[in-house]
Amino acid sequence: MEEKKFKRTLVTAALPYANGPVHIGHLAGVYVPADIYTRYLRLKGEDVLFVGGSDEHGVPITIKAKKEGVTPQDIVDRYHHIIKESMKGLGISFDVYSRTTSEMHKRTASDFFKKLYEKGEFIEKTGQQLYDEQARQFLADRYVTGTCPHCGFDHAYGDQCESCGTSLNATDLIGPKSAITGNVPVLKETKHWYMPLDKWEPALRKWILEEHKEWRPNVYGQCKSWLDDHLQPRAVTRDLDWGIPVPIDGVEGKVLYVWFDAPIGYISNTKELLPDGWEKYWKEKDSRIVHFIGKDNIVFHCLIFPAMLMADGSYQLPENVPSNEFLNLEGDKISTSRNWAIWANEYLEDFPGKQDVLRYVLTANAPETKDNDFTWKDFQQRNNSELVAIYGNFINRALVLTNKYFDGVIPEAHDLTDYDKQTLEEFKGVKGILEDNIEHFHFREAQKDAMNLARIGNKYLADTEPWKLAKTDMARVETIMNIALQICANLSIAFEPFLPFSSEKLRGMLNMEKIEWEKLGHIDILKAGNKVEKPVLLFEKIEDDVIDAQLLRLERIKQENIINNFTPRAIATPSTIDDFGKLDIRVGTVLECSKVKKADKLLQFKVDDGLGGRTIVSGIAKFYEPEDLVGKQVCFIANFPPRNFKGIESQGMILSAEDADGRLIVIGPTGPVKPGVQVK
């Protein structure tokens, strides 16, 4: 495919949600790759902007605030600050890092909505929603809890059940309760605006499926999957008070839905940086927009936000949306709520001066094509056997030798031998390969290419053996050391996008003032006669005890999680023996048990109830082999109305205990009883 020429590039990185600090998953997935890409373009002298900011609206923030007894603003102030500092600490070189509670953003998002509203791009729909009469407000999403209609979990939220993972509407919940007052809400009519995504489906289809076949397979495939399933209108407003007020006259108590508000943050942040110059980055045809995101955000950045931009009509669509998969930690999913993460701010405290080590490991191990695993042992090994042994060691050798033989003065290069030329030829080739990899978002490979320069350097010294020649042929040693130092200078350029702190440190030792990407591959970067400094170690070995301490910390968190998981839930509202008596609970013997076809979780039972038997369907297929249950006695509720599952009529409900890890264990009598007896 022919390369397009762009005059400027706008790089965005997914807006971190301001309800917690950032962790290595965010860094590996989004911020480090985006930073590498941006630094590379800057180094090439291209016109590039790198924008980001905290995403500070949405219900989880208000809930968290409520829990802590502070305002939502307090929460976002706290985390915005921590996140911003972490980014800075790790050298994520945003040109602007703002937030969606900024005045600029409020105005921008509001205007964006207004324009689409006035163009008639929204559909109005009136529907019933849960309303808390005491708090006098509608209960969106997580403001309402109740029993999940699917799995029976009794602390499901209005938008999702965290037990079974199903997406819900608040009105689906059984026995809904307001999270604000605990009252039972009532249904009340409310009006909302919807974005008709279906209208943009043909345009999106053409744009992605025909014009962007080069996108990563995961991104392209995911988009295709959504488009083939057809897009539905999506609400752009919510009944909440935390967010950007819907800018329509006479509308009160409604805000823009966070998914609509957040991506506009990219625009408002650009505006904040360049109040007069922002538009050309977003609107001119020779601008390239690149969104760095995680795979959970593909639908928003590839379908929904572009649809919004199309509806506006004046914006460019992204040129690429490099999306990474997920990073695991020591074999388990990273989880904010379970504290299973390495937090950026904590890393910076525990490993001062080692920002580049984390950057290096996260890039070397980036989940570019599939989920990947971060382990502390790998972290240590990559530091010790790659950064220290290959890169740091080469720099140290070159500088030690220069100081030893030439008192730190860079010697002249004389006639080059064939071997010298061969070495130089090899390292000149690195530039093109490296560029190609970065431009195609293959940062893992690109970083290897940079490391290859250090390998070439080590081999050069090993093969030419200047420490031996120093006794016989000092002129030759001068040439060798000149070349070795030029390779050092090249390394500081090649690694600048990846390891900016070390590159700077290295430039300090070489007394290099500035660097340009185009100099990569040249051997005249350092002038003979200039001095280099005495070497300090570019990287230091990480000993076992440091790694053991981190592993211990994770082990402790695991233990704590197990303990926390066992905290029994609060006792439910008072009940009576009469309520219990309404349930007809009986014991039955399992006669047959099999998996339900086309369902992952369902088992179909034939249970001897002493009355000729009955069929019961239960969602425990993940925890039992069907044959293991045959002959077992189980408790079931016998007087529920029948219900259909995948075409099978279930005549009752088998009772299970839910263990701390979510496993379901079927309940039965401790000794054999006659099928059909009652449980009292």
Next chain:
RNA sequence: GGCGGGAUAGCUCAGUUGGUUAGAGCGUCGGAUUCAUAACCCGGAGGUCUCGAGUUCAAUUCUCGAUCCCGCUACCA
């Protein structure tokens, strides 16, 4: 169950528009060396390219099916 992504050396990954002995780094084993952070350099071992079938003169690569992992989705009284 549907859809999407993945499965290549002990580990992390490249790669193949189908074509002689499938690559790299780390690890491992052996050798050499001492300028260097017990580092570097050289060499060896290590792969039925997840499995099965098909197309083909030829399949790790294309097609179909199966298995396993991740995600979305459905079911989950």
